[in-house]
Amino acid sequence: MLTLTLVSLSGWSDIVERLGQPTAHKVWHALVALLSQNGQSGLKQDIFELGELWFETDQFDSLAQAERALSQRVAQHLLHELDCQLVHEAEIQVSSAQVTEQTSQEQTIRAGAACALNELYPDSKEDLLRVFANKNLLPYWQSIQLVQSSGVFGYEALIRGPKASSLHRADKLFGAAMAQGRQFDMEKLALTTHLATHQGQCEQQSTVRLTVNLSPALLFDADVSGALLDYPYAHLLCIELTEHLPVDDWAPIKAKMAELRQLGYTFWLDDVGCGFFELTLINAVKPDVVKLCITIISRLDYGAEIIDEIRQVVDTVHLYGGKVLAEGIETQQQLAIARELGVDYAQGYLFDKPREAGL
Template sequence: MTGIIGVLSVNIAESGRLSEIFGDETARQAMADFGAAADGLLTRSLAQHAVIDRHGSAADGRWAACFRVLWDGLPREAWEVAEAIEHAGRNLIRESLLLVFGGATGARITADLSVFLMSPETGERDARACWIQWTEDQLRSQPQRQVVDQAGSSADVTAILADRSIRTVLQPIVRVSDRAVVGFEALSRGPQGSPIERPDQLFDAAHAAGRTVDAELLCAELALERTKDILPPGVFLTINLGPDALALAADKLALAGRTEVMIELTEHLPLNEAEGLVDVVKRLRTLGIRLALDDTGCGFADFDTVRLLRPDIVKLCITVIRNADKGSHFTAEIRESAERLCTLGCLVLAEGVERENQHAALQGCGIELAQGWLYGKPEAVESVRR
């Protein structure tokens, strides 16, 4: 046992703004769910050390544990121990963000996981208020970081893009009233069994290599090639692009004659940046290509973008939908949001439906379309027949 004391801190920046995205009730529930995940993360990350005290506040978006560093006889410096804890914790917090807030929203939430080693003098202060205040001072002294698991190397991504070895899978989109399949979302995966098979790992690696737009355009290109002339009549196809790739879509992708195609904007932007996409969207519409807005909450943050870009479909994210069957206050928020979106001319799609109770609750909320494992998991393109 040593005399070195450390603090493992998990912090979501601007957690109060989540109410603007999801609405008050859903934001509170999401933060409570993430708090439970953060508490488990602290326990797992510090399993080899002696936890002295812990603190959590879902309202502030902060969780931390004060611990005594244990070596177990290994000849390691304290900073090496801290670095190992931080690395493992970052992988875990990344998974927690995606699980609680969904793939798109979870990826854009600014979060920080840090391990601080306290000086011996500070470590002797065993009062909770002292170490918590010390941790807050340390957090204020460093810039906020987006927690990203940078799995895969630049060489891996370059090889995958050169070989076009990205796999395309399709997940059904159904009509809520009768569960009839009306569309498919084209999703991409890295090579099977590779370290970057999962989509979040694939695009994290592409981002780390500075190849995000290249990866997005290739995924879209392959989805268009592989689905040409195979979808049943009247069924639409959505493909995912971020704003930079969307701006290039009309010139880089074979969209002519693909009137069944709808592009999902997967990254929400500040209103002044979204304004730069208005002409891009208009040009795509002249080609017969429609627009969907992915991962939308129930608060006010995304509605200005909806008014500006006028998407054909707005997808309510999994953070909202997972609470659909948890009480009337949640369904009231969903119903109000659906009504507001319908007045703007949008169809509303519920994303991440997994339970029959969620489906039943959505039927009374003005939701027309739905997607999730309840209706079907992503499958190979070859499984879709005209």
């Protein structure tokens, strides 16, 4: 059965206003590119101004199946590009009709659109509640390698749900938390899990540097502030500020960073080049380490333009005394280019995959 399906983001105009046109266009083009990679999705038309994605495909046996599959596909791809809260605010809606020889059905389909986001994780609520009740998260570590010399600088802390659970994968875990409006609660639970694991490692085995992810807004959370103020190994902890939401005013964040730096913490900017953290912000914030987005590193082999962009970032960061990390290194050629560009640290499957902490 040939179906025509509209997946619309009814809150898209508000998101464009918050992100600004340039960043919103980047997000939109990345979303369209991801959807286009799947030839079976049947993406027929995308309308940025309206936040509309139109699919025409014979892949599905019913309208309900088409609506469920395509709306979930859009939501999953959006989660790679936007913060969970923004995906929720996008208000993903979906409607379908069987393609016939009749005149245009677009207006009818638009009128029948029904909210679909809450159906993305329909069976995860109970599993999520158990995770919170039992504080049942698994910390994983992935090494951070020195590029200009050999050796390990430290590790990045990653989080997983229970192994036997549908929420074991990080995208499922945080996606389910977002669907229930508890993404910040999940981030805080992940932080306390990482702090406990790191402290145990430092006290029982050997001291090691660890990076942990944190949204800038959570620096002002009372629980997070208390945990960071009391942590005895602050000088070994690097706080990666994640780029999920645009920040309107960095002044109070920079003031908080200065306070925590007095305790020994260092600050990194995560995923530079893929979202809201750009060159002007690097100059303003001057993070200790800038992490280049994994998407940029994956394009290292494709030409001089991206190499020139990375060189500009490296030169800018080195000028004020910071360091640069390339994330997602998978080949010796990528590592060689990163070394030639003056990149300081690297992560990726070329070195190792994330492993459960302590194993």
